[in-house]
Amino acid sequence: MIVSNISRLLASLITTITCFVLTSTVAVAVEESxxxxxxxxxYEKVSKEAYFDSFEEATGIKVNIAAFNGGLAQIRVQVDSGHVRWDVIDIESQDGIIGCDEGLLELLDGIELPDGPDGSSAEEDFLKGAITDCTVSHITWSTVIAFNTESFKSNPPNSTKDFFDLEKYPGKRGIRRTPEVNLEIALMADNVPIEDIYDTLSTDEGIERAFAKLDSVKDSLIIWETGAHPPQLLxxxxxxxxxxxxGRVFDAQILENQPFEIIWDGQVRDFSRWAxxxxxxxxxNAMKFVQHTALSSSQAAFANRMSYGPARRSAWSLVQDHIPTGIDMRPHMPTHPNNSKNVxxxxxxxxxxxxxELTERFSTWLSN
Incomplete structure (x- = not known):
C-alpha cells in the first residue's frame, strides 16, 4: 500500500513537472516571435530581406508576416476586442497620428533608438517629422504618376496637369481608393501652387474645386487599393x-523590364512608419524590432533593394547600388535633387x- 501511494505520488509529480515544462516551452515560443x-x-519581399531576416539572425526572434492594406479598421478591432494578433505595423503617417490619439498604438517615448555610425543621436539624425509619439519612420516614399511608354511614343506626358488632360492624352487613369493625394494632385492640376495646397483644402471652396477637377476625369478612372495593382494595370x-x-514602378522597370516612366512633377512625399x-x-520584442529597423545599416539595406529613401541622414552614404542588378540607386530616389523640383x-x-469627413465624401463621390 505504501509503495503504491509513493508510486502514485511520483507519477503525479512527474505529470506536474511535465506540464510545467511544456507550458514554459510554449510561453517561450510565443515570446520569441x-x-x-x-x-x-x-515591398514585403524587400522588407523581409532588409529587416525581418536580419532581425531574426541578430536576435533569434522569428518574424511572422501579416497582410495589411493600410487604415486602422483591423487594428481597432483587435485592440477593442482584447485579441491583439499583430505586434508591429507598417503604417502611414496620418494613421499613425490618429491611432496614437485613439490609444490604438503604444507610446514610444521610452524607446532608445540607435545612434548613427558617426555618433550622431537619433534625434539629430532622423529627418524632420520622422519620429512621433507613437511611430518611428524607416523610409521616405512618394506617390507619383506613371505611364506606359507604349501608349505615348511621341510627346509623352510630363506633368500633373497632363494626368487630367483627356483630350491630349486619352485613355483610362488609375487612382487609389482614398482622398489622400487625389485631392492634392487635382488642385495642382488646377493651378494651385504647391505651398497653397493645404490652405486651399482647408476651405469649402477648395474642397469643391478639387472634386470638380476629379469630376473632369471620373468616367475614365479605374480604382486601385493595393500597391501591387497600379503596375499591373499599366x-x-x-x-x-x-x-x-x-518604388513599385522602379521594381517593374528594373526587374520586369516594363516600359514605364515616372512623372516626378507633383510627387507627394511621405514617410512609412513602424508603430x-x-x-x-x-x-x-516589438520594441527590439523597431530599434533594429532604426539602424542606418538596416534602412540602407532597404534602400539598396527598392527606391525608397532612408529616414535618417547617416544612412544616405550607405545607399549605393541596387543589390539584385548593380545599378546606382540614388537617381531613382524620390529625394534625389533631379526628382525634387516640384514636391x-x-x-x-x-x-x-x-x-x-473627406473619406466619407470621397466614397460617396466614387459611388455616384
Whole structure:
C-alpha cells in the first residue's frame, strides 16, 4: 500500500513537472516571435530581406508576416476586442497620428533608438517629422504618376496637369481608393501652387474645386487599393496613366523590364512608419524590432533593394547600388535633387484632422 501511494505520488509529480515544462516551452515560443503587418508584394519581399531576416539572425526572434492594406479598421478591432494578433505595423503617417490619439498604438517615448555610425543621436539624425509619439519612420516614399511608354511614343506626358488632360492624352487613369493625394494632385492640376495646397483644402471652396477637377476625369478612372495593382494595370494596358508608389514602378522597370516612366512633377512625399499595436503581449520584442529597423545599416539595406529613401541622414552614404542588378540607386530616389523640383510634402496633421469627413465624401463621390 505504501509503495503504491509513493508510486502514485511520483507519477503525479512527474505529470506536474511535465506540464510545467511544456507550458514554459510554449510561453517561450510565443515570446520569441512577433507578427509584423506589411504591405505585400515586392515591398514585403524587400522588407523581409532588409529587416525581418536580419532581425531574426541578430536576435533569434522569428518574424511572422501579416497582410495589411493600410487604415486602422483591423487594428481597432483587435485592440477593442482584447485579441491583439499583430505586434508591429507598417503604417502611414496620418494613421499613425490618429491611432496614437485613439490609444490604438503604444507610446514610444521610452524607446532608445540607435545612434548613427558617426555618433550622431537619433534625434539629430532622423529627418524632420520622422519620429512621433507613437511611430518611428524607416523610409521616405512618394506617390507619383506613371505611364506606359507604349501608349505615348511621341510627346509623352510630363506633368500633373497632363494626368487630367483627356483630350491630349486619352485613355483610362488609375487612382487609389482614398482622398489622400487625389485631392492634392487635382488642385495642382488646377493651378494651385504647391505651398497653397493645404490652405486651399482647408476651405469649402477648395474642397469643391478639387472634386470638380476629379469630376473632369471620373468616367475614365479605374480604382486601385493595393500597391501591387497600379503596375499591373499599366502592364495589362488597362490604364495609360496611374498614381502609384514610386518604388513599385522602379521594381517593374528594373526587374520586369516594363516600359514605364515616372512623372516626378507633383510627387507627394511621405514617410512609412513602424508603430506597435497597443496592448500587444510581445511589447519588449516589438520594441527590439523597431530599434533594429532604426539602424542606418538596416534602412540602407532597404534602400539598396527598392527606391525608397532612408529616414535618417547617416544612412544616405550607405545607399549605393541596387543589390539584385548593380545599378546606382540614388537617381531613382524620390529625394534625389533631379526628382525634387516640384514636391508636395504630405501634411499628416492636416489629414489626421480631416480624414474621416473627406473619406466619407470621397466614397460617396466614387459611388455616384
Amino acid at each position: 512577433i507578427t509584423v503587418a506589411s504591405w505585400g508584394g515586392a 502592364a495589362d494596358e488597362e490604364v495609360v496613366m496611374t498614381t502609384v508608389f514610386n 506597435i499595436v497597443a496592448n500587444t503581449p510581445n511589447l519588449e 508636395l510634402i504630405s501634411d499628416a496633421e492636416w489629414w489626421a484632422d480631416h480624414k474621416d
